[in-house]
Amino acid sequence: MDWDKLRIFHAVASAGSLTHAGDVLNLSQSAVSRQIRALEESLNTTLFHRHARGLILTEQGELLYDATSAMVKRLEAAEARIRDSEDEVYGELRVTTTTAFGVLWLAPRLGKLYEKYPDLKIDLMLEERVLDLPMREADVAIRMKEPSQADLIRRRLMNIRMRLYATRSYLDRHGTPSSLEDLAQHRLISQNLKAPQVAAGAALVQTLLAHEIRPCLTVNSYYGVLQSVLSDLGIGVLPHYLTADFPGLVRVLPEIESGDVPVFLAYPEELRQSKRVSVFRDFVTSEIVAYRNRLQDEVLA
DSSP: OOHHHHHHHHHHHHHTSHHHHHHHHTOOHHHHHHHHHHHHHHHTSOOEEEETTEEEEOHHHHHHHHHHHHHHHHHHHHHHHHHTTSSSOOEEEEEEEOHHHIIIIIGGGHHHHHHHOTTEEEEEEEOSSOOOTTTTSOSEEEESSOOOOSSEEEEEEEEEOEEEEEEHHHHHHHOOOOSHHHHTTSOEEEEOTTSOOOHHHHHHHHHHHTTOOSSOEEESSHHHHHHHHHTTSOEEEEEGGGGGTOTTEEEEEEEEEOOOEEEEEEEEGGGTTOHHHHHHHHHHHHHHHHHHHHHHHHHHO
16 A cells, blocks of 8 residues: 555544645645545555545444554654654653552642653553563553563662551541550551552451451542541541652651562563663653652651
8 A cells, every 4th residue: 555645634534624634745736636535445445434524434444543543653653763863852752650659749740751851751650450571552651560571671760668647637636546455446548458559458457457447437548548638538548659649647656657669660571772762761760869859868867
């Protein structure tokens, strides 16, 4: 198939209009129409249903559009990889991490990265499923365990622990527990044990629930746990990295915490020379250092 015709077809399918596609391609409507007709004739099929409001893809058109969309994405990735060899930081970087870490820690800090590299496009994929980096489901991953996939460059960023937190207003009204027995008089807020979460967090919750805690509130994400705690609903099990950004949280029963949960940044070996990856890696590392220093200052204050 003629790539020029496929390029024009893709523009028409994306715009849903010959006129709008022509504007994008800097071609006349008649020139665009001729190319679409020629492509349909070469394939011996109809790619669009034509009506007064515009164009709608036929089933065959949908199949071709899926193919051209994949081609365009591959070309954009190739362009970004090629430009990675230049001085500028340009193109898309697909970053995957857990929902809680992405929403509560990473996303609020990305403005600093965009200030330095405004042409960088970040596709932030927040989910508990571990994406396959060697198969390029993502470029960079930040996960709460060491990646087991081969051919990955990995860096340990920090350790986190799950701890108990409440707000000062909640504790003023309901009292501050001084023992696990006292905790039984409070509502425990945690992730549902069936929800995807770090094993250390689940183990801590199971230990706490063995002490006949009053009716609990369970949520399927740490973001929901945090919002519930901030709403004075009880005492929550939360990762300690939140304390720097949410100073209103007060630690409860400081002797109770989970084991270490390692946080790793990883990316495929083939992206070792990628400037997009290196600036993101260095940015996250510097933010981790700043975060640690801030926590240390709060301890010493």
